[in-house]
Amino acid sequence: MSNSKRRPATEAELQEMVAEADTGARIPAGSIGILLTAVAVAWSSFQVWYASPLPFIFGVFILNDTEARAIHLGFAVFLAFTAYPAFKRSPRDYIPVADWVMALLGAAAASYLFTQYGALATRPGQPTALDLATSAIGILLLLEATRRCLGPPMVIVALFFIAFTFAGPYMPEVIQHKGASLTKFLQHQWLTTEGVFGVALGVSTSFVFLFVLFGSLLEKAGGGNYMMQISVALLGHLRGGPAKVAVVSSALNGVVSGSSVSNVVSGGIFTIPMMKRTGLSGVKAGAIETASSVNGQIMPPVMGAAAFLMTEYVGLPYSEIVKHAALPAIISYIALFYIVDLEAVKIGSKPLMRSARHTRMQRWIRLGLGWSGSIAVMCGIYYGILAIQAVFGASASWVVAIAGIALYFGTLAYGARYPDLKLDDPDAPITELPEAWAVARTGLHFILPIVVLLWCLMVEELSPGLSAFWATATIMGITVTQRPIIAFFRRQGLASATRLGISDLVDGFAMGARNMIGIGIATATAGIIVGTVTLTGMGLMMTDFVEFISGGNVIIMLLFTALICLILGMGIPTTANYILVATLMAPVIVELGAQSGLAIPLIAVHLFVFYFGIMADVTPPVGLASFAAAAISGEDPIKTAIQGSVYSLRTAILPFVFIFNPQILMIDIGNWLEALLVVCASTLAILLFSAATMNWFLTKSRLWESAVLLLVCFALFRPGYFMDMLYDPYEHRPGKELFDIAGNIPEGGRLLLRVEGMNLEGDDITKTVSLPLGAPGEGRARINAAGAGIVPMGNDMQVGAIRFGSAAKRVGLESGYTVTEVLLPADRPSKHLVYLPALALLGLITLLQLRRRKQA
Template identity: 30%
Template sequence: MNDQQGKSDDKEGTRLSADGIASEEVVQELLEKYDKESQFRKFKPRTKLALLVSAIAVSFSLFHLWVAGFGALEAIKLRSIHLTFVMVLIFLLYPARKKGMRSKPGIIDWIMVALSMVTGLYMVFANEQLALRGGLPITQDYIMGALGILVVLEAGRRALGKELPILGVLFLLYAYFGEYVPGTFGHSGFSLNRIIAHMYIGSEGIFGVALGVSATFIFLFVLFGAFLGETGMAKLINDASMAMAGTSPGGPAKVAVFASGIMGTISGSAVANVATTGAFTIPLMKSVGYKPHFAAAVEAVASTGGQLMPPVMGAAAFIMAEFLNIPYKDIMIAALIPAFLYYLAVFAMVHLEALKTGLVGVSREKLPIMKVVLKERGHLVLPLIAIVYLLMKGVTPTFAAFYGILVAIGASFLRKTTRMSWRGLLMALEMGAKGSVSVAIATAVVGFIVGVSSLTSLGITLGDNMIAFAHGNLFATLVLTMITAIILGMGMPTTAVYIVGATIAAPALLKLGIAPLAAHLFVFYFGNISNVTPPVALAAFTGAGIAGSSPSRTGWAAARLASAGFLIPFIWIYSPALIAQGSMTEVLWSLVTATVGVITLACAVQGYMLKATNTIQRILLFVAAFGLIKPGLITDTLGISVLIIVFLWQRFQCNSVKAGSVNV
């Protein structure tokens, strides 16, 4: 490490408040820097504009609660109203340019609000007339469609950044200028009217399946997370994690793994999770001796994995269930073992880092007492238990989330300290609505990509060309798919990455005989891992901002900690038992060997087992890890044999050192 790097990693106080925790100003600054979704206007409380936005957001949440629990709307009407609320909130909250961040909405913003209402609600009222015409559009439909496309693209630019809207525009241009595209990607081209009708009037463009999932499942789970946050679930998770792991070697890092993993299932955003949970865990890790860049990396990797962790995974998981036309519980079950292995590897690495550097935990008197924590806030886990029970019973995610919210409200009243007030209820409704807009508009913009792919058969063509480029080799195709997902993840939210990847990359895997669930999970995983993959690792950069460390060094440390996450998806492609596909015996044996394998991988990555490893031992540990993680009699036998050799070798070295000490 050079001197400049060292100085960067040793920066302390400027990022922390007096109590050693990152201040709210620092957290907000980092969110606005690395998380486009957090770059919205903050209005002064109780002003007319603030009350208007709050009223719209609360109405948005109440509308969806009514539909989920008591109402029933046609799909196109539900999606239209959902998108209208989303776009109105975006144009009120997100400025057209950064320098307008703190200003009030201007005349252009209000014009866009009006256009959002007109184009968004048009399909609610025109749908019946369109049906009577046999689906044949008229001039008015085309005008509204053209305006609607422009408004959605602008809303996406404001809330998500320019990358995804630009990709959407490129796909639209491809649909129009197809006759000029050379080679296998060329097509006859489509008229503007045909493109507008497909994107706006049909159910394969803006108002497609992705937006439908946002309007049903995703919104309610975001709202569920907002209610859990309002009840004080974050404090329960932090205190319980501290009580469980705080005293062990390097305990605060293990607390970060526990807390951030669980919080990640609720927040749904890796960057936001790092900024909020990391404000507490990163300074705590540094206080017991972890280097700043390592502390930031632990938080980034743990927060990123939250979207991979059942029962409430990232929004893309709900879209996956809809794309594959399978129950969401099947996604949960398939993701359970990979998520366990991911977190086990991270946990093992932070433990080994503590042993390697001689770190200790926090003294018991400074930690919460588990019995007291559970007595005061243990009842707050009831909503999560209810969600898991309902999903496993086969209830739709919509109803599971709806009843989960009711249970969360009811559970809060079991203790006076957690009881939700009317103000708290309104705050949860407002924050849930605001938290959903970025995912919702992403699903609408991605509709252009999905729509063009279905209109031009681009997905099939890309799949064929990807296979041809890889010469039909499965491993090479997997690597190309991984690279595609990671590159897309550098500029787009995870939900959009998954949808695009499922549209243009997954078909290649399906053509090579990979099961649909395995192929889609593969894309989903690497869309998430992109948050900690250099050179653009937004979750790691956010953690570096709190820790005062080098973003580049933090990014590479995060990639090293997440190494199991890069390996495991390849394994389940070749051995589906890792995603619970196969007999119970196969699944259990895969779980056992993969568990030993990821711990061995952690030893190899950290260069430490019973003691620091030499180069040969480290290479052998990598060989053993790969053999154990990949199920199979030959690979398991190889892995176990090599692991035993290294273990006995290290044991002999330790005994020799002890004997030498005694003789001395």
Template identity: 35%
Template sequence: MVEVKPKQALPATTWTRTLFLVALAFASFQVVTAAFHPLSSQVLRAVHVGFLLVMVYLALPASGQCLPARLAGWVLALAALATAAYQWVFEADLIQRSGDLSSADLWVGILLTALVFEAARRQMGLALPLICGLFIAYALLGQHLPGSLAHRGYELDQLINQLAFGTEGFYGTPTYVSATYIFLFILFGAFLEQAGMIKLFTDFAMGLFGHRVGGPAKVSVVSSALMGTITGSGVANVVTTGQFTIPLMKRFGYGAGFAGGVEATASMGSQLMPPVMGAVAFIMAETLDVPFTEVAKAALLPALLYFASVFWMVHLEARRAGLSGLPREQCPDPWAALRQRWYLLIPLGILIYLLFSGHTPLFSGTVGLALTAIVILGSALALRVSNGKLRCAFWVALGLLCSGFFAMGIAVVFAVIAALVGLCAWHRGSRATLRLCLQALVEGARHAVPVGIACALVGVIIGVVSLTGVASSFAGFILGIGEKSLFLSLLLTMLTCLVLGMGIPTIPNYIITSSIAAPALLELGVPLLVSHLFVFYFGILADLTPPVALACFAAAPIAREKGLTISLWAVRIAIAGFVVPFMAVYEPALMLQGGGVLAVLYVLAKAALAIGLWGAVFTGFLTQPLGLWERLTGLVAGVCLVVALPWSDSLGFALAALVVAHSLWRARRLP
């Protein structure tokens, strides 16, 4: 390695300050465009991608931190801004000559393609760029392939027009969702995290479950479920709540692999947990042209069953290993934690109300974000008021002000924020709160980069699939299998999700698989929303399955254990949750798709019994250690409850009753 002389390096403080300012400008641009909509959708997408590329090239130099690498990063960052400016300045001309690119258009499109691919390589490795590169090769050379895979052939300018201009490629639906809903909700979570929501959730979960059997692991499950309501990011959940829960589990007797597996499994479920869910949920709603609330409602029961299965597995493992909880006196008072930080729940409650009262995610996220800033800044001012009655009056006035925003509009929200910022600046002691808000803006922008880059790059897949129609060939293959067995089609789709998940994030995994497999499942009679959620579910579980398990490797340095060991534990802990999407396909009422209240309650009870049996089977413990025949009988009972044939439910209930009754009988016989 060549040694770099000190004088060649840019001062770290300057570099950090530059990134801070770029991230702050990025977040400010996104908030202003969400509130006031000053730009067209195409320009918004182009500038969003431009900011993403700038942040990647400034933050991740190609070769270390030497001056030449940083200068090269600046050149690439300026080139990225130039591609965004080109879309903005020549917007009208590009619309008029759509499909007939000029030489300048072609070179700008090629430059954008290279920049997006290189940024994705730096941010997430080679796997996704290689897959997208294969799609580009297919578009250019696929006419030479045999059989149904061949297409009529496309020139380079046709492909660049599809990818770099219009709304079918880099600026497609995923990028639009990233530039609007996703960024706002990531920013919303960043504000709440900076304000102390993590401590509120962990203290609350610790107070409720820390002293029970397997308490530390149960705290991990509950706190991760609560964190899922604001972050919607599994890996972010691992590295936040995991810093507290994994060492705690290890201290009370859990092995490092099990502790990391519990945290990874519970954290990945955060993407399933309404109201925020993961970025994929917003892309799904936009793709299917349904309200986001429909996606959230459909995902609610499977999310609860997922966390219930993890909680159950943790309980059984703790009982089997004889692990107790913490002494009650070491656990915080959950209600005291609520009393101390109750005001942080105001924006979350209003966000949920807005989402489920018919407002768009964009409006709901903007108002929720604004109210979060107001509550944080307002709480800093309230602490300045020494008189108890005046402080109470302040909070009442702030609550009335917040409730009035629904009628007054977004502009008033930002006007009040500006006033509170001024007041905080006037109070010298409150400037720390103002810095907290600025840091939250920067952290939100930083967390949005991996999601946004993935959304931009998967536009290649969407564009090529739309251009060539290749999805119909794979769909025909699945339909051919489905004529013989729907279960085999579902199994093939699941394996596709898990294999793709070995190298790419959840968003491109979902987009690839849903664009190819979901239409085929619809032809086989699976409701469209159910088929998309089936793909979404296993795209999430792919981050737990070996050999490449992103969530598990994120937990590895905290647990001080190999990522593969954690992954094997995570699959074992989540194994009961693998049955939920299959059951939803056979019983769509589990996702609230058809059937009345009784049908929903019946399938919910049946699913709970199935995952309860599978949890006992794979831990080998119920009330007592299970024998081989009990585990096999429980496994068959769980499968029967999932299959949903006319005779299978009766057999499943009978076998389940046999296993439970025998286990209880054995437990009663013991002294």
């Protein structure tokens, strides 16, 4: 690529980029355009119906999981061929005949499990010629749809796995297998739920669509602009304010966004020009937007919909997934905020001007009232709902709904007294920042659907699908009614406002469906990879392969796994990305880590592979988010990607911390005081890492000072490393005490076991496994509940049957192994004492740099 300065992309070109990446660049005019919109709206309507309790209330159109997945993929394939042109030069304003043919054939093949469900159920394992022909056509058209929606990378990965299925006998010994016939391949991949129609497509059908639709409706209703404007109002006055706006607004967008590219474009079109206006270079402006937008994919509660996939792969409740993922995501954003501040210091950036209508004291008073008022309102809502539930019992839901509607009308009545928010013009000079409350009061009602979503997920602990339904139903109501209600309070025309509200809902439904095309296709194609793994036993081969490359060294194993995750994640959406890395690489870390004596919690392993899969959106050569940011800034994409990768180093170190110190995931925390200590130490550690990589702490750092900062960072992130040199971290108890110890483990705790046995290749293996235990009870019963049958054999404890899909199976416990030891935390000085010498070193660097800065 040329290094010359580029022309920044126009808004139309940026929307074209988003369309090519997320929604499809073909928008036909006339009746064909109306037809495509109708199909997209029908898809969204079907998904809302399927997720809702209405089918069971009315007893109509009740579908099982397999039938729903078939319909879901049928819609996705049809829209993939009609909305995505085949090539760059293919027509955008009409649909060629060939695309119509492929769309109809693909939709028929994809929905075959729905239309022929009864017939297929009568002859399991005995496919007819029509079954096999449909499967072959379906897989070929799915690959073509993948090429159109996602580009070549995902197709190349899928083709590699298909080739691997048939080439097994000819592969090197370390990854050799017996292969499969064409009939077995087609049946396994298309006519069962082991391949294309497996768990990945099931999650897309049940959860992901509703969250994407929720985000699309929130954006259509004006929620995206509201989040951007409130970020500007709150942060614009700070040093490097526009860059800090990019960080916070991207975090807010990441709550509901499932795409790094759309997150970059929706926020970057405003923040990148603003950053450049304050003196930041175009490359750094684009890189900051890229780093913050990609980080939105690791931000709970949605995490690019990967949070809901993790519930399936890890076997933890959704609320636990969010609890574990929250601290790393938050401190990563805090570190990026700090990096932005350091960049502003380097260039001497001046903050944007606040309004002169208020004195400094008045601004502080308003700020205090704003924060305290917000906290009071949140507490009022939380405890108010709990009080209603306590008083009204079974009728509480109706009372809460009525109170919510009243609150909605109240916020709109108040906001209607003030002008609507206007879209920021990124090319216009900023003469004065808006007042935070002046912005906040115009969109208070946008908080309601997010409160509904979080309440259903975190407090009521409803299923993700049902939680998404109630949140989507709430934003649907807001989208339709906000315009006419505001018009009523302003005494304006109700008829036109009502028509606009209905139009917004239809557009939101259509946009939600088009945003889902690529995700639906990607999860189906990811099913081919998952199906190959189950058909060929590739998971075990990957373990052997990585062990062969790493030579048994844990750090090399983790680095190599991270590299593979980066490669697998190139050009692939978040959801499909996680499916790939979780299927292929998570079991590798679990197994090899256990053989190396590391008792790694399963959630730590899955977050490790997830983080590095997401990093592919930043890193060259296929960093899609970096390319989108470069199109806005007019800078070189590769330079933007490299700079974005430097900024993202702070996120890249966190997965290694998960593995060696799971406390950062709020695991093995003794009490609230220890939790506070871990939070503070982790936050300080990542700030010091950022300072070291930026070569700037309080002033420009010398090389040895940056090295000391990295040493302090390491001590804060992994204090156990130094304490383990002095004291054994575990008390080793004989295996025969297993049941007694298991009975005393607290609820939600981990049982660490040292096991020995022989693997399938006849090699003697010693592993350390971390078995999570649930509710308190008798030790043997708790272990059985985790999926492991333990049989006493004299002084030994033999591992019996392992239940498929259980926690014991996921952590690598295998039938036939012997429990030789149970590991308990040793009675030794707290590892957190290591913080004291680390902080002393930090104090020394602080004093030296303060003196040097004063002299300068």
